[in-house]
Amino acid sequence: MTDIWPDHLFLVGCGNMAGQMLARWLACGIDPARVIVLRPSGKAVADGVRVITDYPTALPAGTTVLLGMKPYQLADVAASLAPLCGADMRIFSILAGTPLADLRAALPAAGEIVRAMPNLPVGIGEGVTALYADAAVPPASRQVVEVFIAPLGLAEWIADEGQFNEVTALSGCGPAFLFRFIDAFARAGEALGLPADQAARMALATVRGSASMAALASESPAVLADRVASPGGMTRQGLNVLDADDRLLKLLTDTLAAARDRGEEMARGE
Numbered sequence: 672m673t674d675i676w677p678d679h680l681f682l683v684g685c686g687n688m689a690g691q692m693l694a695r696w697l698a699c700g701i702d703p704a705r706v707i708v709l710r711p712s713g714k715a716v717a718d719g720v721r722v723i724t725d726y727p728t729a730l731p732a733g734t735t736v737l738l739g740m741k742p743y744q745l746a747d748v749a750a751s752l753a754p755l756c757g758a759d760m761r762i763f764s765i766l767a768g769t770p771l772a773d774l775r776a777a778l779p780a781a782g783e784i785v786r787a788m789p790n791l792p793v794g795i796g797e798g799v800t801a802l803y804a805d806a807a808v809p810p811a812s813r814q815v816v817e818v819f820i821a822p823l824g825l826a827e828w829i830a831d832e833g834q835f836n837e838v839t840a841l842s843g844c845g846p847a848f849l850f851r852f853i854d855a856f857a858r859a860g861e862a863l864g865l866p867a868d869q870a871a872r873m874a875l876a877t878v879r880g881s882a883s884m885a886a887l888a889s890e891s892p893a894v895l896a897d898r899v900a901s902p903g904g905m906t907r908q909g910l911n912v913l914d915a916d917d918r919l920l921k922l923l924t925d926t927l928a929a930a931r932d933r934g935e936e937m938a939r940g941e
């Protein structure tokens with residue numbers, strides 16, 4: 672079988688997000704001996720993964736670097752990382768709101784740079800990772816990237832870097848919106864008189880089962896919804912509430928727009 676893993680993976684920062692990505696790659700078989708993590712705390716990451724608190728004097732040829740610290744730390748990190756970079760190194764940046772041009776300016780000697788916006792379920796292989804690279808990254812390299820990201824879940828290239836805030840609003844922030852939905856779904860059952868713990872279990876299992884079913888179905892979720900709603904029945908009556916004046920659609924559009932707008936404000940330093 673072809674080896675899908677980079678020969679050497681260097682993580683700069685390994686907190687909530689990069690930690691989830693690495694956990695999944697390790698679970699899927701990357702050799703921990705290929706991985707080095709730099710984190711100021713020096714906290715252990717996983718068996719066999721070397722953790723360092725300062726930069727090495729050199730990185731092996733062909734290293735893939737994952738930038739997993741906070742975006743505002745880019746200048747600090749680049750001061751130490753840039754001299755270690757060569758044209759044979761691929762940089763993955765998960766730094767929210769940090770454009771390719773800033774990454775390129777910070778790490779001018781690095782090879783291909785790919786922006787990635789993962790979400791938290793990558794840790795269980797059910798995440799979504801939006802990817803962006805410019806024309807300097809040819810199709811063959813994009814394929815290597817896709818294969819490396821595939822264990823994390825769905826990978827989607829976006830054509831326009833300007834849409835990063837939109838994809839972040841949808842899939843990056845999405846888990847929080849859906850956690851909120853599941854909670855509200857359960858509390859609505861409780862409001863109708865069901866025991867809270869039972870409503871919580873049933874709400875979560877209903878969402879999980881419906882998402883799995885939709886993922887397997889050939890029809891769209893919109894068609895599936897109408898298919899389970901017979902005219903005059905209970906489901907149709909409930910859907911009528913969600914559908915009235917497109918209220919669910921409007922609520923979600925407003926939710927994503929607010930998240931997107933905040934991303935734009937943060938990019939302007941507000």
Ligand SMILES: NC(=O)c1ccc[n+]([C@@H]2O[C@H](COP(=O)([O-])OP(=O)(O)OC[C@H]3O[C@@H](n4cnc5c(N)ncnc54)[C@H](OP(=O)(O)O)[C@@H]3O)[C@@H](O)[C@H]2O)c1
Nearest residue numbers: 683684685686687688710711712739740741742765766767
């Ligand atoms: N959380 C999300 O859902 C999400 C989604 C998509 C993208 N992102 C992006 O992921 C990045 C990390 O976010 P996070 O939520 O994972 O943050 P986090 O949990 O605070 O992790 C930050 C990591 O950076 C390390 N670090 C701190 N100072 C550093 C320095 N000077 N040099 C190198 N590493 C340093 C920390 O080290 P210690 O471990 O030693 O403290 C930690 O491992 C951000 O750029 C964010 O935009 C996050």
